[in-house]
Amino acid sequence: MIKYVLVSVIAYLLGNFSTSYLISRAAGKIDIRKYGSGNAGSTNVLRVLGVKAAAVAFLGDLLKGTAAVLIGKQLGGSYGEIVAGISVVLGHNWPVFLKFKGGKGIATTIGLMIPIDPIMVLLIVAAGVTLIVITRYVSLGSVMGVLIYPIAMIATRKPLEYIIFSIILSAMAVFKHRSNLERLLKGTESKLGQKKKTL
Secondary structure: OHHHHHHHHHHHHHHOOOHHHHHHHHHHOOOHHHOOOOOOOHHHHHHHHOHHHHHHHHHHHHHHHHHHHHHHHHHHHHHHHHHHHHHHHHHHHOOHHHOOOOOOOHHHHHHHHOOOOHHHHHHHHHHHHHHHHHHOOHHHHHHHHHHHHHHHHHHOOOOHHHHHHHHHHHHHHHHHOHHHHHHHHHOOOOOOOOOOOOO
């Protein structure tokens, strides 16, 4: 039990490492949470600071997910990586060091999935990117990608603990995108390429 508590703490603290926040401070000398959508994530960085900053933010969030799961597996085996995966997303979405105002966890979720099931990552990313290219709605592609995750896990008859894991990750992503989903239904969601005003 102690090792899982240790894994959860380490992973949560890794999740608190907000690449988008740090990049916005370094590149634009701004708090990204006060611009655009107010979200500390790579999509908002893209709208406010451009492609290069967004790419660094995305990569940083992805790598911390991968690192957390590798540490979790090393310390606690398969259950360790599950605990780490959930904890690192919690840390990213609700970081204590940023007053619980973080990102939405998509890049981090992709990153943590890479060492667990890289083939599944390719499937989900391909589906999400295709939808984004067609609709230009990043939020729609992100949500549909994570919703495919548990469906694919069930369809391929993965172990029950990993199916539950995928459902939890999917639920967190959908919850964080609830305002985006409301705007999609109202037809007011911003498309890729559109800029938002300062909050």
